[in-house]
Amino acid sequence: MKRSEINRYLREAVAFFESFRFPLPPWAGFSLQDWRAQRNCQEIFDCRLGWDLTSFGSDDFLKTGLTLFTLRNGAPGYVKPYAEKIMMVRDGQVTPRHFHWSKYEDIINRGGGNLVMELFHADPESSTLTGKDFSISVDGVTRLMRSGERLILQPGESVCLQPCHAHRFWGGWELLDRRGFQGQR
Numbered sequence: 001m002k003r004s005e006i007n008r009y010l011r012e013a014v015a016f017f018e019s020f021r022f023p024l025p026p027w028a029g030f031s032l033q034d035w036r037a038q039r040n041c042q043e044i045f046d047c048r049l050g051w052d053l054t055s056f057g058s059d060d061f062l063k064t065g066l067t068l069f070t071l072r073n074g075a076p077g078y079v080k081p082y083a084e085k086i087m088m089v090r091d092g093q094v095t096p097r098h099f100h101w102s103k104y105e106d107i108i109n110r111g112g113g114n115l116v117m118e119l120f121h122a123d124p125e126s127s128t129l130t131g132k133d134f135s136i137s138v139d140g141v142t143r144l145m146r147s148g149e150r151l152i153l154q155p156g157e158s159v160c161l162q163p164c165h166a167h168r169f170w171g172g173w174e175l176l177d178r179r180g181f182q183g184q185r
């Protein structure tokens with residue numbers, strides 16, 4: 001991807017976050033000269049804070065990709081067993097299926113559209129999908145899901161993902177009922 005494209009996507013992300021009153025730290029827009037002049041900012045580098053723009057190895061960022069800004073993260077020497085990231089998920093832009101070995105992940109839809117999540121029950125020990133039904137917490141409300149079923153998070157809704165919850169997601173504008181469920185594709 002050309003640097004000019006990356007810069008455009010980052011500018012669009014800043015504007016998108018600000019449209020939801022989510023301003024970023026001042027250094028989110030630092031130039032190389034700004035970084036050279038900044039002192040006492042080792043934590044930013046040690047904890048890998050800041051921008052990530054990824055196409056997950058694909059050649060089409062708009063189809064398979066994600067824009068993230070990490071605000072908090074842990075690292076050796078920093079006692080911080082949690083992280084906070086703001087993400088921009090574009091309409092139809094897929095984050096491939098994955099799960100996390102140990103971390104719990106709360107995904108909160110702060111606005112802009114629906115977040116479509118395809119959820120699968122996984123066994124992190126063997127890195128396999130089990131196909132089992134499972135339960136999940138959506139804003140504190142337990143829902144029963146079939147493995148591979150879609151959960152739609154509308155703005156304001158959130159889900160708590162555990163290591164056994166493999167997930168794939170994208171931005172979607174499908175018309176939904178308030179239950180937020182759709183059948184397996």
Ligand SMILES: [Fe+2]
Nearest residue numbers: 098100105167
């Ligand atoms: Fe994840």
